[in-house]
Amino acid sequence: HSSAPSFLSKVVATRRLLPDSQARLERQENIDLVQWQGDNTMPRDQLLKDIKGAEALICMLSDKIDKEVLEAAGPQLKLVTTLSVGFDHVDLKTAKEKNIKIGYTPEVLTDATADLAALLTLAAARNMKQGIDAVQNGGWQDWRAAWLCGHQFTGKTLGVVGLGRIGQAVAKRLGAFGIDRLIYWGRTKKEGVDGELVSMDELLKDSDFVLVCCPLTPDTKEMFDYEAFKKMKKNAIFVNISRGGVVKQDDLARALKEKLIAGAGLDVTTPEPLPLDDPLQSLDNCVVLPHIGSATFETRETMCGMMIDNVLAVLEDKAIPYELKR
Ligand code: NDP
Ligand code: DGY
Numbered sequence: 001h002s003s004a005p006s007f008l009s010k011v012v013a014t015r016r017l018l019p020d021s022q023a024r025l026e027r028q029e030n031i032d033l034v035q036w037q038g039d040n041t042m043p044r045d046q047l048l049k050d051i052k053g054a055e056a057l058i059c060m061l062s063d064k065i066d067k068e069v070l071e072a073a074g075p076q077l078k079l080v081t082t083l084s085v086g087f088d089h090v091d092l093k094t095a096k097e098k099n100i101k102i103g104y105t106p107e108v109l110t111d112a113t114a115d116l117a118a119l120l121t122l123a124a125a126r127n128m129k130q131g132i133d134a135v136q137n138g139g140w141q142d143w144r145a146a147w148l149c150g151h152q153f154t155g156k157t158l159g160v161v162g163l164g165r166i167g168q169a170v171a172k173r174l175g176a177f178g179i180d181r182l183i184y185w186g187r188t189k190k191e192g193v194d195g196e197l198v199s200m201d202e203l204l205k206d207s208d209f210v211l212v213c214c215p216l217t218p219d220t221k222e223m224f225d226y227e228a229f230k231k232m233k234k235n236a237i238f239v240n241i242s243r244g245g246v247v248k249q250d251d252l253a254r255a256l257k258e259k260l261i262a263g264a265g266l267d268v269t270t271p272e273p274l275p276l277d278d279p280l281q282s283l284d285n286c287v288v289l290p291h292i293g294s295a296t297f298e299t300r301e302t303m304c305g306m307m308i309d310n311v312l313a314v315l316e317d318k319a320i321p322y323e324l325k326r
Contacts, residue, residue: 008032009315012050013058014042015083018297021304030315048072056081056311061291062272065090070098079103079314081307084294085165087324088216088243102324103310105303107165109294114169116293117241120265121174121209123287124237126150127263130284151208151235151262154178159207160195161185161223162214162242168193170211170241183207186214204231209239216243224248229255236261241293244270253279256286267293 004010013035016022025033034050036042041062042050051057051072056079059065065080070091080090081103095102123129127148134140134148158174160167163184171182171193182195183206189197200223204210210232214220224238225248232238238261240247249270255261263285269278272291280286294300310320 004032009055010034010053011056011058011311011315012047012054014047014063015058015060017058017304017307018301020301021308024305025308028312031311051077055079056314058083058307058311059090060084061086061089063089065095067091067094070094070100079310079320081310081320081322083300083303083307085109086215086243088245092324092326096326101310101314101320102326103307103320103322104324105306105322108302108306109299110165110169112296112299113166113241113293114173116267116289116295117166117170117211117213117239118173120241120267120287120289121170121211121237121239122177124239124263124265124285125153125209127285129287133284151237152178153209155180156208157181157183157206158209158211159183159185159198159203161200161203161210161212162220163190163193163195164213166241167211167213170213171195174209179209200228201231204228205233208233208235209237212238212240212242212246214242214246216245220246222246222248224252226251226254229260232261234259234262237263237265239265241267244268244272249278249280253283253286256280256283263287265289267291 009030010032015036017025047069051069052074054073055076059080059082061084077100079101080095085104085106087104090102127150131148156179158171158179160171163186183198183203184195185198185200185203223246256264265287267289268291274288280288306322310322313320
């Protein structure tokens, strides 16, 4: 790309985008696009090399955008825009010091992620993993009255940790299944919500379903440890769509093994992908999905479009439409 005319702005993308957005990005005549074409995370040494001279970076939650990357870019980098609402993979402090704007994709993925959270809650509560295993592996011998009984929602208490956009959307969905009481933990009381802000201890003690929808921050890191699982009800279902880092995963495996809680549904783990020999893999009361919360065609295409809107705005020295305000 050293041969690119000087009026072009270098933009690095760590992945190909969804079809419409990819075509739109390629149509931009003022952009010298350097894009990783592999179906894997852009290798870090490649990113460190390619980012040099870039004005904008389009990245994914699987890329670690730390000080080293931001420094490797050089002083002309104006924007890092990520295909996610979560931003725990980006060094916000260094970005601020260097006057680099951060773009992200809030709201448009709320419905898709809330749908998946509801799916995981249902799957974990109704033994879906054991059910599918039984059908496929010959364990389905006959109809049995007490076989694979799970937990009903009617009249139960839902505890949401982080009742933000996604947390509220999940509560609404599970309300339709008969949840009777909503309690939540966070830093502020949410106005206009038919739920009660409680202490973490109270939430753990009272909830039949514990749903984690908060961001991963130094405050929330590994907040779910053995002590926390011990405080939960024996029939509790634990669901995490946030980030794997909020859970001390070995403690969760131990809690599930010891039946301190009834089951878990996880869309996020540490690490990702979850190794095949991870203790969680062999537990039949733990349903794990590969971080697909926002993965609908509609949502992902919209998210990609927002990243391009951000890039085009920053290259014209305009305010970016989807900026993470800090
Ligand atoms: P929001 O900002 O709308 O909601 C987050 C909530 O967490 C807020 O209501 C906030 O409430 C609460 N919270 C509790 N503790 C903290 C803390 N220490 N710092 C900040 N907030 C805190 O975000 P979204 O609902 O849009 O997304 C939530 C998270 O879900 C994302 O950060 C991301 O990690 C994850 N996610 C996962 C997806 C997946 O594919 N699995 C898809 C999309 C998002 P209060 O301020 O009152 O504390
Ligand atoms: C996010 O947006 O933070 C998700 O994890 C992926 O959509």
